[in-house]
Amino acid sequence: MKNFLIFSLLVFAIHSTCAQHAMASISGRVVSEDGKVMADTYVYLENTSYYVETNEIGKYRLQVPVGNYTLISVSMGFVKETFAISLYENQEIIHDFVMVADKNMILDEVRLQGKSKIQKVRETAYNVVALDAKGHYNTTTDLSSLLEKASGVKVRSTGGVGSDASISLNGFTGKHVKVFIDGVPMSGLGSAFQINNIALNIADRIEVYKGVVPIELGSDALGGAINIITNQNSNTYLDASYSYGSFNTHKSNINLGYTAASGFTSRLNVFQNYSDNSYKVKTNLLDLETNSYSKEEHWFKRFHDRYRNETAIAKVGIVNKTWADKFLFGVTIGQENADIQNANLMKIVYGGKERESSSVIPSFEYNKANLFTQGLKLSIMANYSQVRNKNRDTLARQYNWLGDYRNKTSKGEGQYSLGKFENNNGTIISNLSYRINPKHHFALNNTFSAFERKSSDAVANSETSSEADNFKRANSKNVLGASYTVAPYRQWNTSLFGKYYSVNVTGPIDISNTTTPEYEEGSRSFNSSGYGLATSYLFRNELQLKVSFEKTYRLPTTNELFGDEVLETGDASLKAEHSQNINFNMSYNYSFNQNHSLYADVGFIYRNIQDYIRRQIEQRYGGAFYTNHGQVQNVGVDIETRYYYKDNFSAGANLTYQNIRNMERYSSTGQEVIYFKDRMPNVPYFFGNLDADYNIKKLWGEGNSLSIGYASQYIHEFFRQWESEGAANSKKIIPTQWSHDISLTYSIKNGTYNISLEAKNITNEMLFDNYSLQKPGRSFAVKLRYFINNNSNN
Secondary structure: OHHHHHHHHHHHHHHHHHOOOOEEEEEEEEEEOOOOEOOOOEEEEOOOOOEEEOOOOOEEEEEEEOEEEEEEEEOOOEOOEEEEEEEOOOOEEEOOEEEOEOOOOOOOHHHHHHHHHHHHHHOOOOOEEEEEOHHHOOOOOOHHHHHOOOOOEEEEEOOOOOOOEEEEEOOEOHHHOEEEEOOEEOOOOOOOOOOOOOOHHHEEEEEEEEOOOOHHHOOOOOOEEEEEEEOOOOOEEEEEEEEEEOOOEEEEEEEEEEEOOOOEEEEEEEEEEEEOOOOEEEEEEEEOOOOEEEEEEEEEEOOOOOEEEEEEEEEEEEEOOOOOOEEEEEEEEEEEEEEOOEOOOOOOEOOOOEEEEEEEEEEEEEEEOOOOOOOEEEEEEEEEEEEEEEEEEOOOEEEOOOOOEEEOOOOOOOOOEOOEEEEEEEEEEEEEEEEEEOOEEEEEEEEEEEEEEEEOOHHHHHHHOOOHHHOOEEEEEEEEEEEEEEEEEOOEEEEEEEEEEEEEEEEEEEOOOOOOOOEEEEEEEEEEEEEEEEEEEEEOOOEEEEEEEEEEEEOOOHHHHHOOOOOEEOOOOOOOEEEEEEEEEEEEEEEEOOOEEEEEEEEEEEEEEEOOEEEEEOOOOOOEEEEEOOOEEEEEEEEEEEEEEOOOEEEEEEEEEEEEEEOOOEOOOOOEOOOOOOEOOOOOOEEEEEEEEEEEEOOOOOOOEEEEEEEEEEEOOEEOOOOOOOOHHHOOEEOOEEEEEEEEEEEEOOOOEEEEEEEEOOOOOOOEEEOOEEOOOOEEEEEEEEEEEEOOOO
């Protein structure tokens, strides 16, 4: 209630101020001379602080005091357009701009759009990188593969299609890095809608925040954040694709939208994934008679790893009205079915264990710029997810990698399970911002989320549940943030911000002082605050320096608190992590001869974390659990460089080094540990990427093109466990990995028809991300895509 009053008072105060002036409005649309809509074009009144950017269909609207003005529209690569107007009280003027290409600045469309996005990123004080997804729509690249093109980012998966995936950003992995979709946390959306299975064509771009995260995301992230921006296109369009690949992998996607002149809009995105994941792995073989594992590793084909999921996302509503830029209701429906081939240790194999889930997620979105007065913007997003899970482990068998088994006296290959559980999660995100003029900007954000897990099948659960399993599991948290951004000069801007965290957790807590757990239901609350700043200075439009500092908290996630009911065990007594973070970034962007562009970026990071939440693997059964480790420190650097030649050729490379070490000298019993100042185990510390693309225009016809792509990834060897433990010849190491991918894409009629051929891991390297969990070897795929877009229906 207090947060709502703050928002209401601010809106009332601003509205009362603007009501004292006689106002008028100007609106219209900006298109190019060939009729294409022009988004992100600046429209402003000369010699005033009133300005706006056009939306995704080229529309703009300004509310200004009465008077005589010159209205101006500007966009990179086009001649500036002007229009003289006289405004009277309550008058509404409509004026459309037709932009003419600047003959002295000829750039093709793709390069022009890319440059504009890079420029917008550079002008922010936050260390953020924007990855354009549209250039990969014709390939079988998924969201996780695209993310790895950013320096400092490593996506760690546990296997093939549909396997669990976690993001490592600047040395912090898993739950330390928050993932959002259009500013909404993805943690409560269910396993059928995550980065490991979402179709890439749903995304317009991906924003990677390294370090400080803007308050608009309402985040308690520690190592950074990933924000997937979906296609906000309000045009009428159809995008359909299908791909087939190795291991009987099928992926399909249909993405369509319709917007009428009245402002009514509807969007539908349906995607599907299926794979047998029948690739070969190299691991130890269990002798079922002696119950011992072979010393040597052998090759085996995965025989119980089928995965499929289907998801549909529908939205309907109104856009581009005086009372709302966007007013949408939506629903996401998804289902998933997955065999579980192995535990968190590859040698422990299953033959009948599986999981399934279904999700229903209604949502609401409201957005209005220039609410009551110029510069005031309000956005509200809300969703409620109901995710039903069923985990089945009933066979009284023990399997080995040959598919043979022996009978057991007890049910369950791992832990006997037949129960059904329901995860309910609600989220409300409110953003209110006021740009007084181009130099001063205020913002408020409030993000509230609530989670509850409960049994949905008491009869089935009664067979396998303990008393602790019936305890309530609930978690609610609220993050309130405020920021002030000042830009005294075009080259310099600074953001100051503060956050207030509140959390309440109810769940089973182990009260035993022995190795035998004893649980009771308990509740606890946590409140704290954080703060920070981010500043940026641009030298001669080419060299930019960014510095940021933050004191922040990361609240435990629901999986860390309560587990996943499959292979992970939670701990409801986990403490929140807290950290002091410093980032320094230097970037250089230079174009010469109108044909060549060079971009380079160097970033330095420092993190000092207390109560670090560490994921560990239990060695006997291969389960995972979470603990508060203590103090962890990270000092790292990432480097990225990229070169462009017209729209014909591009090449880039990035390297990341991160020195994340244990700074906890003593154990919980007070004894000094031998791994003090060791690198944190099972975390890559030196890795990089290399990629290149060559485009041939007008091949076999006007509007046709051929693209040839190459990508490579390098990961240096790292320890699976503490490097100071064990004899030198017995230390477990994840070896150095270097993989190579190639692709070939042919587009016809300006991208209406497309076909792509791809080969991944062409040298068939053994690839690992987590412990001994091997990823697929060499694979091939073909993708067909059809795309039409009508951007002149409004």
